[in-house]
Amino acid sequence: MKQINQYIDAVFHDSDPILKEVISSIKENGMPSISVSPSSGKLLTMLVSIAGAKNILEIGALGGYSGICLARGFGEGGMLTSLELEEKYAELARSNLTKAGFGDQVSYMTGPALESLETLTADQKRFDFFFIDADKANYNSYLEYCIKLAEPGALIVADNVLAGGSVADPGAKPKRYTEFMKNFNETAANHPRLESLLLPIGDGMTISRLRE
Numbered sequence: 001m002k003q004i005n006q007y008i009d010a011v012f013h014d015s016d017p018i019l020k021e022v023i024s025s026i027k028e029n030g031m032p033s034i035s036v037s038p039s040s041g042k043l044l045t046m047l048v049s050i051a052g053a054k055n056i057l058e059i060g061a062l063g064g065y066s067g068i069c070l071a072r073g074f075g076e077g078g079m080l081t082s083l084e085l086e087e088k089y090a091e092l093a094r095s096n097l098t099k100a101g102f103g104d105q106v107s108y109m110t111g112p113a114l115e116s117l118e119t120l121t122a123d124q125k126r127f128d129f130f131f132i133d134a135d136k137a138n139y140n141s142y143l144e145y146c147i148k149l150a151e152p153g154a155l156i157v158a159d160n161v162l163a164g165g166s167v168a169d170p171g172a173k174p175k176r177y178t179e180f181m182k183n184f185n186e187t188a189a190n191h192p193r194l195e196s197l198l199l200p201i202g203d204g205m206t207i208s209r210l211r212e
């Protein structure tokens with residue numbers, strides 16, 4: 001899987017100075033290097049653009065890499081709401097989104113995402129695209145909140161669902177989140193309100209579409 005992803009990144013990923021700077025800023029600030037892969041980022045841009053999504057909810061901002069990829073897909077009139085536990089991370093993400101030209105099109109809610117999701121639900125907010133990329137133990141709860149907050153036909157994308165291949169390969173070293181991802185994948189695959197598929201890009205992304 002690693003070789004295949006290296007091949008995809010090498011052939012299909014254009015050199016991107018803005019995203020390279022984001023990666024450097026994350027390292028300089030002593031934050032973990034766990035942004036989405038270049039190909040996963042490109043997939044996010046393409047999905048938002050193809051879906052014509054304008055109102056996006058991201059769960060897990062880190063330094064803004066995936067935020068920029070999502071914002072690149074929505075163009076003018078789009079808005080990204082991003083949930084992030086760490087105030088310091090949200091600040092760097094905001095600064096990077098601003099440098100990329102999306103400062104007026106992003107807002108951050110800091111603190112545990114489950115609390116922010118409760119607030120958004122109480123405020124009856126609606127989104128047409130979701131990206132789940134935070135603590136793996138809560139993926140199933142995040143999925144249920146996304147469904148509550150979704151416009152008909154909305155897309156819900158989740159990252160790291162292959163857990164380094166360990167969900168499918170008994171020989172692969174298990175990760176601490178392998179069981180959470182197995183459980184999430186089963187839920188997304190069998191949910192009566194979703195049509196879902198898993199793409200083996202990066203660490204794996206599920207794409208779920210809310211049935212209308």
Ligand code: SAM
Nearest residue numbers: 035036060062065066084085112113133134135
């Ligand atoms: N999506 C980002 C990107 O590709 O640029 C990477 C996100 S990183 C894998 C996961 C992020 O989720 C971290 O920034 C972490 O602080 C955040 N996080 C972890 N637990 C969280 C929680 N309970 N609520 C909100 N954010 C959380």
